[in-house]
Amino acid sequence: MSSIWQEEIAAETRAGGRISDRFIVDKVRKAVLTQRLPPGTRLPEVALGDIFGVSRSVVRKALTRLAADYVVTQQPNQVARVRAPSIEETRETFAARRLVEGEVAALLAGRLDETQLATIASLVEREAEAHACGDEPARIEHSLAIHHLMAEHSPNRVLGAMLTDLILRTSIVIALYKRAGLASCYLTEDHPALLAHLRTGDSEAARRCIHDHLQALENLLDLSSRETRIDLMAILGQREGVTE
């Protein structure tokens, strides 16, 4: 019935800011991340326009950018849909992120100042607390913040931007392929260990730490290819759009 973004749109317009394509990109991205927009969801331009109170022009630009970020697929003359990365692509995305984030971690080791290290330390701690409280959304948020911080502070900005993209993409597939029974993808020791290596400046240890961390994360997923868990037909067959 009602849209997912009621309050945020109201807040934005109340604050005097007019809705731009960037706003829509952010909101859709976040909704995909949190699985409020599951893969295959139809994103018709007019519906989105009505929801956000803008015309198709703005929505169109937003969808084009989301397609460039691999969040949605856009085929000619067809409605845009939330992308459903395959198992194969999931493995490849993880491999790419291991390579890139490993390098960023190595570059970053020993080059962060005390303030930055303190920020990370605080995030690591808050992630552990959230996990202890069973507040999984908060835990995910803090975990993402740690990785995003690395991407943002990467001495190599090009690699940093690439890492930002890969973090988004891996988050999507984690949400998608999380093993059914698993409550959380928390790995107790990984982030503290990473922080230690970043502090001491051991580049190769930091790289290995990130590598193993991401490998462990991937191993937590249900990527058994025998029964394609993402049944494309089932997903793409239904009519659900952005309103329910």
Added chain:
Amino acid sequence: MSSIWQEEIAAETRAGGRISDRFIVDKVRKAVLTQRLPPGTRLPEVALGDIFGVSRSVVRKALTRLAADYVVTQQPNQVARVRAPSIEETRETFAARRLVEGEVAALLAGRLDETQLATIASLVEREAEAHACGDEPARIEHSLAIHHLMAEHSPNRVLGAMLTDLILRTSIVIALYKRAGLASCYLTEDHPALLAHLRTGDSEAARRCIHDHLQALENLLDLSSRETRIDLMAILGQREGVTE
């Protein structure tokens, strides 16, 4: 006075194909690569629309996608311009490409079939011939084809797509920062050596080969930061658009 794309547009329309945003993206990309559109060139939407015979809607989508590819910059309420990557970004782009293409080469080593190897061998040979003939544009084309072929056949498609992007970006900065006196960026032994490693399947040798090749390429550029060769003011100050 007249546009750079006269013939190609005529050919496309004659062939019955209507001009799409993809067509424009390709043409602008190529023009930037070959420096027919130097950095800083203004790309007004109406002018492009007139040239390609389409309305601003199509041009707009093309520009958005070019911006996502880092080929042009789009600032709110300002005309889109061909991007002029800084020296710093150039170094970072090369570093990123070394990382990614090195990995792709390592993955690819020993996994190409005879047909694919033969294709590469032919390209390597033709590149050498073109260089001998002094036909630099042809030489560049064949060299690019070799690297693109690696990107396309990458077992990891995600890394392959990233590599495709990085090849474009490095090509742009090579054109930008090529040392003034240098006729060609040809390195006689690198591509044959790479081919040999791909054939024998020595992953680490292939990785090192790519790494050294790209490092040598970067060293051929004039990245002396003391006098910023790309004088932003000089470039952005002038009025030249896409027509002359």
Added chain:
DNA sequence: GGCGAGATCTTTGTATACAGAAACCCTGTT
């Protein structure tokens, strides 16, 4: 001669209209 204020022009941002493609539904037939 240099500099600033205002008018003018250029260019983008957004909405909207219309045409065409795709999806859907309903009906009639086998």
Added chain:
DNA sequence: AACAGGGTTTCTGTATACAAAGATCTCGCC
């Protein structure tokens, strides 16, 4: 009951109109 066909609906592709932001130019002043 399954299926093919045609009409309807939905949705995208493209062009265009208008408003607002930015750039430029001119003129008057110091």
